[in-house]
Amino acid sequence: MSAPREVTLQTFCLPDPALPAPDDLFLRLSGGTRREGDALVFPPGGSVGFDCYFNILNLETWAGHCDLASLRLDLTGSGTLCVEMWRVTGGIAAGPDEPLTKTTVLQREVLLGPSGQQIDLTPQIPQGGMLLLRLTARSDAALRDARYVASPAHPRPAPKTALIITTFQRDSAVTKTVGRLLGYLGGQGAALTQTTRLFVVDNGQSLSLPPHPNLRLFPNRNLGGAGGFARGLAEAEGAGFSHCVFMDDDAALHPEALLRMHGFLTLAQNPKAALAGAMIGQSRPAEIWENGAVFDRRCHPLCHGTDIRDRDWVLRMELAAARPKPQGFYGGWWFFAFPIAAVTARPFPFFVRGDDISFSLANRFDTVTLNGVVAWQEDFHVKESPQTLYLDLRNHLHHHLSQPGMEIGPLGTSALALRFIFRSLALMRYESARAQLLAWQDVMSGPSHFRQSVDLAAKRAELATLTQQERWVTAPQTMVEPPIPPHPLIAKFWKLTLNGHLLPFFGRKAGAKRLPIALRGALWPAWGSAHLCYVDETGGRSSHLHHSKRQFFALAMRAAQLGLHWLMVYARLRDQYQESYPALTSAAFWEAQFNPSPSGGAAE
DSSP states (O other): OOOOSOEEEEEOOOOOTTSOOOGGGTOEEETTOEEETTEEEEOTTOEEEOOSTTTOEEHHHHHHHBOOSEEEEEEEEEEEEEEEEEEEEEOTTOOTTOOEEEEEEEEEEEEEOTTOEEEEOGGGGGGOSEEEEEEEESSSEEEEEEEEEEEOSSOOOOOOEEEEEEESSOHHHHHHHHHHHHHHHTTTTGGGTTTEEEEEEETTSOOOOOOOTTEEEEEOOOOHHHHHHHHHHHHHHHTTOSEEEEEETTOEEOTHHHHHHHHHHHHBSSTTEEEEOEEEETTSTTBEEESSEEEESEEEETTTTOBTTSHHHHHHHHHHHTSOOOTTEEOOTTEEEEEGGGOSSOOOSOSSSSHHHHHHHHHOOEEEOOTTOEEEEOOHHHHOOHHHHHHHHHHHHHHHHHOGGGOOHHHHHHHHHHHHHHHHHHTTOHHHHHHHHHHHHHHHTOTHHHHHOSSOHHHHHHHHHHOSTTOOEEOOOOOOOOOOOOOHHHHHHHHHTTTTTTSTTHHHHOEEEEEEGGGTTOSGGGTTEEEEEEEETTTTEEEEEEOOHHHHHHHHHHHHHHHHHHHHHHHHHHHHHHHHHHHHTSHHHHHHHSOOOOOOOBOO
8 A cells, every 4th residue: 555645634524414412513694604415515604614623623533643744625616715724722621611712714715616626734834723714705615525634754555444343233324334434434434445445343243244345244253342352353463454343233323433543543643542432312412422531440431511602612622632642542433543563461351331432441552532533322321221331331340450540549440339339229229239249259269250150141141130120111201301400408418328238228218310311321310219219301211219228228238248348358369360461361361261253255
């Protein structure tokens, strides 16, 4: 593959009807400007502002991590447009009153034609910051394409990238995702066709996809996300790919993310450079769930709750994202691109949950985020169950045992486990607490637990049997008003009494609450209630929980017993997990787990 002399960093992408994203995440139209297909049509005086989440250029990140010898703006269309560009700096602390400094970069009129107009921005590279663009028509005009293009000082071959999707009996979802990605590669993303392939690892061995030259399908034993992505990584490495992207089977992302990923990986100066996609929950399609995350005792999503319709908050978020990442930073596997040569540890056999955290912590990539590289996902609180909470506590304890930089000692890890368990008890989720106690016990059995339960089949069956009261039941669709947060002193009282579990007769005298599913993981809405009904308004289902002192004290006693045992065995466990980690994340370990099925080939 020849070294590219020019690389597109990003195009100005338009709203995509296949995404739940509102239009103002992409552009702001005024003065009668309208969209016609893939073009923007302007009457005289009409304008478009590209100062939105998807179309800001984070030059701070691009210049800080990539080889940029030149930079220009390419515009293609017809008519005369006034081009205005500003640079925004400051606002690193991302506080509501933190000042942002805005300076004019250029203001000029250009006449667009079939050959396009090129505007040199090379002097802006060392200045960094965020670049914002607005176009205003001086006559009837049309814009058919706009993009930022860079040239490297030291051209290198373009990365050869495998997009890896792991799926299990979600044939409809993955077929839709595959069709969307292949459609992009065959159309707007045609420039990536020679360097990009789609690998689908089918853990359910039930998927049928039509043949396509850019697609390979791998039936695989059900080893969860960890085993599926380990299989995809092994296949990509064997086929000579330089980079992998781990993606969810239902990842709803703008295909432009692939172009930005390709540009970043082509120009990145650090051989360990990786790109992590942000995530947005489907119930709040304009609000960041995380723009990368940090693991420190628990998962801390960065920029959680940021409304990316607000330009100032987007600018603060992106300026903060350009700074060096804190210790414990990791990227979720809804979209995570990385160089294969930098991998020293394959995924750890968690089955699911925590494998992406462990992968980042162990391999120490130089990971960045870029605006517009984002996936819409099902909200985490919708997925929460005794099984997911079992998996969450298990991986949290394992990270602190196996990663030397994450060690917090026997007291710190026991406090972490007790915090997980007593949160479930306070919420009257006794089956979840039992699952978490089981997770703690399994971690205490040592690395052999993970080695012998790679497919987690027996444990998943056990947890399914355990889950009775916390199951969702069909219910008519009803609207539920969110409650008002209690006074801090009242909230503290209920916290100290573990939501009435330490108060006599609480179960008889306390009332009931109906709460929306979005508050299922929060403690404060449950305070003072002995009966909880969570309502999934869109899914037509509900979950009912009831106060039980008998279950509470039995589970609390078991937690205390495990806590004492943990303190005694902690040092031995830590040494065992750190010693065994390289073997359990080796290529040889995973090769022994895969089905001896035929490798590769086009999808059947």
